[in-house]
Amino acid sequence: MSPTPRLVRLPRDPADDVDGMSAGDGVRMGGLVEGVACPICGETMLHLSQLNRHLDDEHIQPTSSDDDGTKDAVLSWFKAAQRRVAPSLTRAATGTLSITQQSIRGVEGIVGGVVGATTGAVGGAFELNGEEGGVGSPSGSGAGTATAKELEARVSRAHWQKDGTNDRCVADGCGKVLSLRTGRHHCRKCGRLHCDTHSSYQMKLSPSALPDPTSGTWCRVCEGCFTSRAGYKDSVGVSRSRTKLYLRLRKARIDTMQMDVNKLEKRLEKLSTIYAEENARVPTTNGQRPSLSTKTLARIRIREQAIVAWENDSSVTECPCCNSQFGSFVNRRHHCRLCGRVICGQETCSKELPLTGGPPTPDAPTIRACPDCYRTISVHNNVHSPSATAIAALYRAITRYRASVTEVLPKFNNLLMNMANRVVTEYDDPEYKLASKYRKDLMEWFSELDKLGKRVKSHPTPTPTTTRLLTALHLSIITFLQTHMFTLQLMPKITTPNKALPAVPSSSSQNDEEVRVLEEQRRLVEGFLGDALRRRKFEDAASLRVGLEELEGEISRRRGG
Numbered sequence: 001m002s003p004t005p006r007l008v009r010l011p012r013d014p015a016d017d018v019d020g021m022s023a024g025d026g027v028r029m030g031g032l033v034e035g036v037a038c039p040i041c042g043e044t045m046l047h048l049s050q051l052n053r054h055l056d057d058e059h060i061q062p063t064s065s066d067d068d069g070t071k072d073a074v075l076s077w078f079k080a081a082q083r084r085v086a087p088s089l090t091r092a093a094t095g096t097l098s099i100t101q102q103s104i105r106g107v108e109g110i111v112g113g114v115v116g117a118t119t120g121a122v123g124g125a126f127e128l129n130g131e132e133g134g135v136g137s138p139s140g141s142g143a144g145t146a147t148a149k150e151l152e153a154r155v156s157r158a159h160w161q162k163d164g165t166n167d168r169c170v171a172d173g174c175g176k177v178l179s180l181r182t183g184r185h186h187c188r189k190c191g192r193l194h195c196d197t198h199s200s201y202q203m204k205l206s207p208s209a210l211p212d213p214t215s216g217t218w219c220r221v222c223e224g225c226f227t228s229r230a231g232y233k234d235s236v237g238v239s240r241s242r243t244k245l246y247l248r249l250r251k252a253r254i255d256t257m258q259m260d261v262n263k264l265e266k267r268l269e270k271l272s273t274i275y276a277e278e279n280a281r282v283p284t285t286n287g288q289r290p291s292l293s294t295k296t297l298a299r300i301r302i303r304e305q306a307i308v309a310w311e312n313d314s315s316v317t318e319c320p321c322c323n324s325q326f327g328s329f330v331n332r333r334h335h336c337r338l339c340g341r342v343i344c345g346q347e348t349c350s351k352e353l354p355l356t357g358g359p360p361t362p363d364a365p366t367i368r369a370c371p372d373c374y375r376t377i378s379v380h381n382n383v384h385s386p387s388a389t390a391i392a393a394l395y396r397a398i399t400r401y402r403a404s405v406t407e408v409l410p411k412f413n414n415l416l417m418n419m420a421n422r423v424v425t426e427y428d429d430p431e432y433k434l435a436s437k438y439r440k441d442l443m444e445w446f447s448e449l450d451k452l453g454k455r456v457k458s459h460p461t462p463t464p465t466t467t468r469l470l471t472a473l474h475l476s477i478i479t480f481l482q483t484h485m486f487t488l489q490l491m492p493k494i495t496t497p498n499k500a501l502p503a504v505p506s507s508s509s510q511n512d513e514e515v516r517v518l519e520e521q522r523r524l525v526e527g528f529l530g531d532a533l534r535r536r537k538f539e540d541a542a543s544l545r546v547g548l549e550e551l552e553g554e555i556s557r558r559r560g561g
Contacts, residue, residue, distance in 0.1 A: 052180050056165075074119065149218040151333045152188070159191040171198035171223060188219035201226035257376075264338050264377055267307055268367075272355040274303045274384045275365050284317060319344035321371055322463045336370035338377075343370050353377060387462060395461070395473065397453050401445045403479060409484055412438040416490050425492045432492070439491055441516050446485055450524055453477035482528055482540065515558050522551045 034044050045051040167178045170192045183196030189209055204216030244547045313333050318325050326333050333342050343349045351374035352366040415435040451496040455476045461467035525548045534543040
């Protein structure tokens with residue numbers, strides 16, 4: 001039969017407050033602290049947490065034959081201790097009573113869980129009434145409502161880890177022994193045991209313990225499950241795709257614009273036919289066609305108005321483009337031949353549109369057009385012109401090579417950093433071989449970009465807008481090359497030159513290939529150096545000179561070898 005548990009009163013000592021002893025761990029009355037004695041061996045403890053650890057370490061053995069009697073003795077003692085200290089705690093503070101009762105329940109759960117493990121019972125050390133209690137648990141502190149407990153109880157627990165006598169937190173880098181002080185909780189999602197620190201997260205789970213943010217139940221989960229859930233690393237918040245709406249509106253807009261373009265092109269084609277027929281009626285004199293007569297021009301005006309109705313002159317008092325007032329002799333009215341609007345004769349409001357397409361020439365017939373119609377026809381012609389098609393092809397090639405460089409260059413730089421602190425770099429080093437392959441690919445891509453830049457620079461520029469576009473594109477290529485080619489010269493040299501090189505591939509062919517790549521790089525650097533000097537960027541020129549000298553030395557060494 002177990003000894004009768006008892007409370008002992010010890011003198012108060014400030015050292016008793018170490019190890020995190022709180023108001024709920026022992027009952028203080030004046031200058032004394034009411035301690036507790038072990039119901040089995042009689043050893044005096046300062047607080048319930050210390051008694052809990054003493055019972056775990058000294059007396060509770062899962063293989064013992066009298067586990068049921070030990071459990072009953074310990075639990076009866078704690079219930080009696082609770083009844084003794086409850087009145088004092090009530091007089092002291094209501095919060096202290098809650099903490100003491102929580103600690104007693106926790107110890108009660110530990111004893112029941114450990115002893116129950118020997119008989120095949122399933123239950124956590126802090127599992128109370130179907131919920132996890134103990135320090136740091138919302139359910140143990142009485143914060144959860146009955147409805148919340150019922151909802152959480154619906155989540156499956158078949159995958160939970162079984163409790164043992166010396167369980168540890170399975171979180172990475174933790175490994176704490178799970179006890180009353182550290183907490184013992186099952187992650188509702190993965191079912192593994194964790195301490196308070198690594199299981200203080202909430203997630204909505206379905207009855208099968210799977211994430212269900214829409215209709216799931218809020219459950220306690222570990223840090224790993226919480227951070228690995230879908231959408232945890234999203235930094236843009238809630239988003240809603242408007243792509244379909246945009247495409248629908250854009251399609252409607254494009255269809256409308258295309259209809260306008262087609263309508264204007266048909267009108268332009270009809271006008272071209274009219275002018276061609278009228279010019280064919282005029283006889284030539286000495287191989288030259290005279291100017292159209294007044295009668296012919298009047299006939300042309302009638303036919304033009306048959307294609308598109310002209311706006312009434314009397315209904316318009318000012319130009320719709322510049323808002324200038326019309327007069328009888330100054331700022332006369334004119335009509336756009338494509339839409340029929342009334343416009344003034346200023347250069348910004350009245351454009352000469354050639355009937356043959358392309359830029360206007362002295363011999364090509366032209367018609368008067370408003371700025372809107374002129375812009376619509378000109379943009380459509382420019383987009384489908386051979387020059388625009390060639391520029392688009394160049395830009396696509398430049399984008400493709402830049403994307404390849406952007407993808408491979410960080411890998412090459414990481415390999416350089418890994419080999420930077422090495423004393424010896426051998427030819428057979430896998431990282432050196434991979435870096436050499438990356439370097440060769442990068443040199444080829446940089447060479448192609450340089451060729452494309454020269455093609456862009458020499459491309460014909462029919463309009464000022466095209467000139468600005470090609471100039472900006474060429475400048476962006478030069479800037480990209482100067483920014484990203486710097487690390488190519490940091491490739492480490494082989495510090496074991498006497499070591500025999502592999503037979504396959506042959507050393508001579510490989511050396512010739514490397515020399516060819518180095519010479520190509522030297523030509524690129526020479527071009528960059530000349531460009532930097534012309535632009536008076538002397539700091540860039542100094543670094544380029546250093547790189548050029550290193551390239552020349554490397555070429556000389558490889559040719560001499």
